[in-house]
Amino acid sequence: MPFTDYFVGRFPGSLHLPLKLGISIALVFIMAAMFLLGCVGRSLFEQPDSDQFLAIFFQEPFVILITLVVVWYTVSFKSTPARLDEYKFLSSLPISAGSICDRFIGQDLLRYSWVPGLGIVIYFGLLPVSPISHLFRLSILTVFGFILFVVANTVLHLLSSLKGRNPGSYAYPGRTNPIIIAVIILGYAVSQMSFIITPALASGYQFWIVFILLLLGNSASLVLARFLFSKWQTKNSAFQMWADQTITVRSSWLRASNQFRLFAKTDPFLLKNLLKIRRENTGFSMILTAMFIMLAYLISMNNENINDSISVLFAISCIYSFLIAFRTINQFSPDEESPDLVYSLPLRTWNLYFSVFIPAMGWLAVVLASLTILISGGAGSLAGSFLLQSLFAAAAFLLVASNYALGSYPDIKEAQKRFLYWTTALMVLTAVLYKYRIITVSLLIILPFLQLRKVRFYRVG
Amino acid sequence: MKSTTDAIIEVQGIELAYGVNHVIEDLSTTIHAKSFIGLIGPNGAGKTTLLMSLSGQFRPQKGRILFQDSDIYLRNIEFKHMIGYVHENPFFYPYLSAEEFLYFVARIKKVPKNEIESQVASALKSVCLDEESQKLTPNLSMGMRKKLAIAAALLGIPKIIFLDEALNGIDIESAFQIKQVLKDFVANGGTIILSSHALEVIEKICDRYLVLKNGEIIADLTADGFKKSDVVNEDIDLEGYIIQLLNA
Numbered sequence: 088m089p090f091t092d093y094f095v096g097r098f099p100g101s102l103h104l105p106l107k108l109g110i111s112i113a114l115v116f117i118m119a120a121m122f123l124l125g126c127v128g129r130s131l132f133e134q135p136d137s138d139q140f141l142a143i144f145f146q147e148p149f150v151i152l153i154t155l156v157v158v159w160y161t162v163s164f165k166s167t168p169a170r171l172d173e174y175k176f177l178s179s180l181p182i183s184a185g186s187i188c189d190r191f192i193g194q195d196l197l198r199y200s201w202v203p204g205l206g207i208v209i210y211f212g213l214l215p216v217s218p219i220s221h222l223f224r225l226s227i228l229t230v231f232g233f234i235l236f237v238v239a240n241t242v243l244h245l246l247s248s249l250k251g252r253n254p255g256s257y258a259y260p261g262r263t264n265p266i267i268i269a270v271i272i273l274g275y276a277v278s279q280m281s282f283i284i285t286p287a288l289a290s291g292y293q294f295w296i297v298f299i300l301l302l303l304g305n306s307a308s309l310v311l312a313r314f315l316f317s318k319w320q321t322k323n324s325a326f327q328m329w330a331d332q333t334i335t336v337r338s339s340w341l342r343a344s345n346q347f348r349l350f351a352k353t354d355p356f357l358l359k360n361l362l363k364i365r366r367e368n369t370g371f372s373m374i375l376t377a378m379f380i381m382l383a384y385l386i387s388m389n390n391e392n393i394n395d396s397i398s399v400l401f402a403i404s405c406i407y408s409f410l411i412a413f414r415t416i417n418q419f420s421p422d423e424e425s426p427d428l429v430y431s432l433p434l435r436t437w438n439l440y441f442s443v444f445i446p447a448m449g450w451l452a453v454v455l456a457s458l459t460i461l462i463s464g465g466a467g468s469l470a471g472s473f474l475l476q477s478l479f480a481a482a483a484f485l486l487v488a489s490n491y492a493l494g495s496y497p498d499i500k501e502a503q504k505r506f507l508y509w510t511t512a513l514m515v516l517t518a519v520l521y522k523y524r525i526i527t528v529s530l531l532i533i534l535p536f537l538q539l540r541k542v543r544f545y546r547v548g
Numbered sequence: 549m550k551s552t553t554d555a556i557i558e559v560q561g562i563e564l565a566y567g568v569n570h571v572i573e574d575l576s577t578t579i580h581a582k583s584f585i586g587l588i589g590p591n592g593a594g595k596t597t598l599l600m601s602l603s604g605q606f607r608p609q610k611g612r613i614l615f616q617d618s619d620i621y622l623r624n625i626e627f628k629h630m631i632g633y634v635h636e637n638p639f640f641y642p643y644l645s646a647e648e649f650l651y652f653v654a655r656i657k658k659v660p661k662n663e664i665e666s667q668v669a670s671a672l673k674s675v676c677l678d679e680e681s682q683k684l685t686p687n688l689s690m691g692m693r694k695k696l697a698i699a700a701a702l703l704g705i706p707k708i709i710f711l712d713e714a715l716n717g718i719d720i721e722s723a724f725q726i727k728q729v730l731k732d733f734v735a736n737g738g739t740i741i742l743s744s745h746a747l748e749v750i751e752k753i754c755d756r757y758l759v760l761k762n763g764e765i766i767a768d769l770t771a772d773g774f775k776k777s778d779v780v781n782e783d784i785d786l787e788g789y790i791i792q793l794l795n796a
Contacts, residue, residue, distance in 0.1 A: 355655035359641060366643045425639035430605040432656045433628035545624060546606040548565045 118227070125223025126294065134290045135217035143216050144283055148209045150386055155209070156276045157378045159202050163268045170194075178320065188241070188316035192309070195237050203233040206279065224289045228282055231301040236275040238308040243267045245315035249322070269374045356442035360418075364446060376454055379407065384461045393466050397473050400458060404477040405484075408451055409510060412484035415447045416506060419492040420499045429496075429544055436493060436542045444489050451481040483528070487535045494538025509535065556581040556708065556739055557602060557620075562611035564597050564763075571597045572763040574611070579708075579741065584734045586750035587743040588790055589760035595743040596636065596712055598760065602741065603633050603710045629657060632701025634714040638693055640685035646696050647672065647681040650703060657704035671699035674729045676722040691717045698726060702733070709733065711742040715749055727753055751786045759793055767793055 124130060170191065177187050207226040214222060247264055282289045288297055387400035417423065424439065455477045463470035488506050495502040513531050517524045557579035564572040571594040579585065587595050600606040602613060604620045604627045613620050620627040640649055650668040659667055672678040675695035680688060688696060694717055701709050709730070715723055730740055731753060744750055750757065757774065759767035774786065
């Protein structure tokens with residue numbers, strides 16, 4: 088089945104044919120208009136003033152573009168458990184490997200189409216300092232560059248799945264590799280930046296050279312993706328793929344590293360949660376956190392005054408700590424800590440409490456220390472003060488979230504609601520009673536400990 | 549019926565409800581040590597709810613459950629150190645192997661450190677799961693998961709084991725071995741309460757049958773008493789008798 092059939096909805100199971108057809112026609116029309124207005128005649132050679140263009144770009148659009156990249160990374164990682172089922176279904180039908188590959192690539196293009204869409208919006212924010220024809224050309228390169236990187240993403244995932252003694256492990260299509268995604272997204276960001284920093288690349292005949300290279304790259308990577316997918320499918324029946332998913336742990340935790348043995352002696356719940364962190368795919372979190380640190384630093388350093396910068400960084404770190412604390416509540420959800428198991432074991436409150444609090448606090452401490460190191464070059468004492476304050480805020484958020492989560496266990500919705508109310512109260516009361524903020528904040532941190540009196544590890548009708 | 553002196557659990561007029569939905573009303577009974585009790589009843593009779601309550605997981609709205617003269621909800625943690633519970637659909641942490649899960653439970657149950665390894669190995673062997681011990685729990689079949697839950701319940705040398713439909717889905721050979729392990733457990737002074745729809749299993753291994761209907765015990769029979777009673781004849785077995793009782 089040809090690649091384009093996906094877009095007009097002829098693939099088995101595709102719905103909303105008129106809508107897809109309409110969108111496809113509109114996209115072709117818009118693209119044609121951009122070509123006519125930006126890429127032919129004199130308009131092809133129109134360029135903005137490079138200095139002015141960059142000055143405006145680095146004020147705000149740059150930060151938005153970085154945010155866009157981080158969001159794309161986050162969303163990309165959370166993909167495709169349903170794709171395995173879809174693959175299982177499609178591979179049982181008389182459809183060629185290439186068509187299934189097209190289907191998945193088409194899904195990815197549609198799923199992330201907001202990326203070039205928002206990119207174009209960001210570029211058109213530069214209209215006051217740039218001729219519109221240049222922005223049209225940038226938009227065209229954004230769209231075709233996006234297609235190239237999405238297809239390349241598939242190619243790299245397939246290559247990683249085909250390597251080694253057991254070709255075709257479960258990495259594709261059901262799981263995503265955070266390193267590959269990071270490389271792809273950073274590659275895309277860098278390519279976009281190069282078009283902006285060097286306007287000549289997107290103007291004149293150079294534009295056509297870049298565009299033709301992109302077209303050739305798209306075609307070649309699509310052919311390669313289809314070939315690799317076919318190879319992958321040949322070596323992997325759906326059943327082989329399920330068999331590959333059986334993971335055996337070679338070493339028990341008693342035989343694991345001394346560090347883990349040490350934890351085992353103190354609290355099995357804590358050890359269990361550390362093993363969870365160790366075994367789950369943490370590459371994604373690491374890269375996302377690194378991006379967050381860079382972004383937070385860039386945003387805060389956009390201020391001329393170092394005090395203002397550190398205040399902004401403190402505000403960002405508080406928001407981050409709040410989000411991590413909010414996420415911590417999820418670790419007390421019935422899916423993570425089943426009441427069936429928790430209620431049937433002789434547990435004490437602290438077993439659960441510290442097993443969640445300590446890893447989360449450790450994580451926050453590493454992030455906050457990294458931010459402190461970044462800012463310490465210009466202002467050592469201010470950086471130290473920032474570290475202490477932000478660690479205190481992080482601990483406060485985590486303690487309160489853990490108290491509410493345990494107090495409401497296993498109803499995490501209730502805990503999340505209470506935690507949100509608490510945060511709102513914190514903001515309002517510290518603003519209204521700013522003079523007495525130390526007392527107010529202390530009371531607000533201590534009061535949720537009363538929740539722990541309610542903790543009972545059995546059901547009450 | 550055994551004498552009251554060897555009573556291990558005393559249930560005194562308990563009522564259990566989920567919100568306004570009353571499941572058990574004014575239920576009293578005594579569980580004796582060294583007994584193997586079969587809990588029988590139709591779907592929705594309250595078997596799981598009763599098991600949960602007897603095992604310290606669902607506090608009754610009324611009445612008390614005493615273990616060695618102490619309310620199990622006042623000394624909840626101490627009581628749970630002395631029991632094992634197997635849920636109908638047991639939960640496991642997906643990032644732990646079968647063996648690690650057992651180590652985890654053993655640590656929670658405060659099994660002495662020098663005994664953990666031997667107890668875990670013995671529990672794995674007794675449920676025929678020793679060859680699968682390094683697999684992550686999501687990679688175990690349903691039957692294996694049941695076996696793992698039974699192995700976990702055996703840890704810490706409990707006094708009482710509660711089994712909720714625990715033998716369903718287990719292969720014949722393993723089921724045979726597990727039944728033998730459970731019988732040995734009772735012979736060595738333990739108590740088991742088994743809820744099941746498999747009457748042939750209950751008839752074979754239990755020495756007392758509690759028949760539950762609409763949250764009430766409608767029959768409390770000892771295996772010996774039942775076999776010697778007038779109701780048993782060539783045409784009627786335990787299954788037939790229970791069906792008669794439930795339809796009465």
